[in-house]
Amino acid sequence: xxxxxSGYGNRGMSLxxxxxxxxxxxxxxxMAVVHxxxxxxxxxxxxxxxxxxxxxxxxxxxQASTTDFNGVYRGLYVxxxxxxxxxxxxxxxxxxxxxxxxxxxxxxxHGGVCFLIIKFTPLEExxxxxxxxxxxxxxDQFQGGRKSIPYSYICEEGHLIPFHFQARVNYASVLDKLYx
Amino acid sequence: xxxxxSGYGNRGMSLxxxxxxxxxxxxxxxMAVVHxxxxxxxxxxxxxxxxxxxxxxxxxxxQASTTDFNGVYRGLYVxxxxxxxxxxxxxxxxxxxxxxxxxxxxxxxHGGVCFLIIKFTPLEExxxxxxxxxxxxxxDQFQGGRKSIPYSYICEEGHLIPFHFQARVNYASVLDKLYx
Ligand SMILES: [Mg+2]
Ligand SMILES: [Mg+2]
Numbered sequence: 001x002x003x004x005x006s007g008y009g010n011r012g013m014s015l016x017x018x019x020x021x022x023x024x025x026x027x028x029x030x031m032a033v034v035h036x037x038x039x040x041x042x043x044x045x046x047x048x049x050x051x052x053x054x055x056x057x058x059x060x061x062x063q064a065s066t067t068d069f070n071g072v073y074r075g076l077y078v079x080x081x082x083x084x085x086x087x088x089x090x091x092x093x094x095x096x097x098x099x100x101x102x103x104x105x106x107x108x109x110h111g112g113v114c115f116l117i118i119k120f121t122p123l124e125e126x127x128x129x130x131x132x133x134x135x136x137x138x139x140d141q142f143q144g145g146r147k148s149i150p151y152s153y154i155c156e157e158g159h160l161i162p163f164h165f166q167a168r169v170n171y172a173s174v175l176d177k178l179y180x
Numbered sequence: 181x182x183x184x185x186s187g188y189g190n191r192g193m194s195l196x197x198x199x200x201x202x203x204x205x206x207x208x209x210x211m212a213v214v215h216x217x218x219x220x221x222x223x224x225x226x227x228x229x230x231x232x233x234x235x236x237x238x239x240x241x242x243q244a245s246t247t248d249f250n251g252v253y254r255g256l257y258v259x260x261x262x263x264x265x266x267x268x269x270x271x272x273x274x275x276x277x278x279x280x281x282x283x284x285x286x287x288x289x290h291g292g293v294c295f296l297i298i299k300f301t302p303l304e305e306x307x308x309x310x311x312x313x314x315x316x317x318x319x320d321q322f323q324g325g326r327k328s329i330p331y332s333y334i335c336e337e338g339h340l341i342p343f344h345f346q347a348r349v350n351y352a353s354v355l356d357k358l359y360x
Contacts, residue, residue: 033286035246038220041236056221059236066215070250072259075291077252106213111255 015084015119015126018168019069025166026073032172034071034078040064066103067114073175077112079104080171084119090148091118093141101138104131113179117161117171118154127158128174195264195299195306198348199249205346206253212352214251214258220244246283247294253355257292259284260351264299270328271298273321281318284311293359297341297351298334307338308354 013021016036026032045058067081081104083095096116104114114131129149137149159177164170193201196216206212225238247261261284263275276296284294294311309329317329339357344350 027286030286030289033283033290033292038218038242039223040218041221041223041239043219043221053240056236056239056241059221059239060233061236062218072257072287072290072292075257077255077257077292079252103213106207106210107252109210110213110252112213112252112257 013168015082015117015169016068019082019117019171022167022169022171023069023071026172029166032071032073032078034069034073036069037064037066063097063099065099067100073172074180076175076179077107077110078175079107079112079114080117082117082119084121086121087148088120088122088151090150091120091154092148093138094147096134096138101135105135108132113175115171117169118158120151126161126163126169127154128161128171129154129158130178133157193348195262195297195349196248199262199297199351202347202349202351203249203251206352209346212251212253212258214249214253216249217244217246243277243279245279247280253352254360256355256359257287257290258355259287259292259294260297262297262299264301266301267328268300268302268331270330271300271334272328273318274327276314276318281315285315288312293355295351297349298338300331306341306343306349307334308341308351309334309338310358313337 020036023032023034023036026034040062042060042062043056044060045056047055047057049055067079069082070077070079072078081096081100083091085091085095107114108131116129116131116134117126118129119126137145141147159174162170162173200216203212203214203216206214220242221239222242223236223239225236227235227237229235247259249262250257250259252258261276261280263271265271265275287294288311296309296311296314297306298309299306317325321327339354342350342353
């Protein structure tokens with residue numbers, strides 16, 4: 001959960017940066033309200049100097065208990081996690097944590113929409129994978145199933161997210177296709 | 181946005197703590213998935229010691245660009261801010277920021293539900309105030325209107341949030357009444 005470095009992928013921006021830019025565009029264009037949650041930090045020690053801003057002097061990264069992004073799109077509660085991989089042939093499930101799966105399953109039970117945005121960095125391809133399809137692979141790995149989702153499966157069962165000049169990771173177009 | 185001290189109010193917990201406990205209960209009881217967003221922090225300097233966790237050595241509190249809580253309840257996107265006041269006669273609008281109002285208005289436009297949870301600490305009373313009612317007072321203050329919302333208005337036009345042993349700030353009961 002440390003800040004991702006830029007200069008990743010040939011557009012010079014990380015997947016998270018591109019999604020945040022997309023969300024800014026959606027907000028300005030009055031299409032959606034989706035934000036990235038701040039990185040959770042355990043604050044241990046804070047200095048309050050006179051006449052200047054408080055300085056956090058000691059803090060630690062905490063494991064996030066939910067996914068990275070959530071918000072509202074056309075009345076739908078949407079919730080997703082974004083991950084990039086340098087692999088070409090599969091998406092390793094080790095990129096996801098059990099508590100994120102638990103969170104996504106709970107969201108689904110309450111009528112929200114959950115999905116994963118996966119970028120195969122070497123291919124410059126970004127996919128939308130519905131939560132339910134992720135859960136199948138996730139649960140199977142504990143029954144002797146594979147520890148990754150094949151690229152071929154994601155190509156066929158996921159949805160390629162189109163690039164749009166302003167909505168660089170235009171996931172709303174997939175939501176339109178699936179839910180409206 | 182600094183961490184609120186406990187020992188506030190005669191139950192010994194801050195309003196935020198009580199709402200977080202309520203959200204935990206809702207999650208366990210499979211009633212809702214609502215979380216508090218982490219405090220946004222601008223990280224400036226991080227130490228990566230060998231064989232131990234990364235330590236944030238310098239960071240600053242950032243202004244939140246949204247509200248504190250959001251999630252999904254019975255298919256609804258819900259979004260709210262929680263505020264306590266030591267006043268008895270009114271809720272000062274200075275507790276709220278313009279960007280939070282902008283965020284709440286945008287959420288409403290996209291079919292989400294927004295509201296304020298206001299605790300009058302000396303009275304031990306907690307109210308649910310719908311976003312639209314807050315906006316009226318907010319906008320009026322720039323037309324020469326008052327800079328606070330009278331307690332009497334909140335009593336009449338808001339909804340007293342009942343205390344429940346496990347759902348200490350049982351705001352879902354108000355959502356049920358208003359939207360279902
Ligand atoms: Mg992530
Ligand atoms: Mg607050």
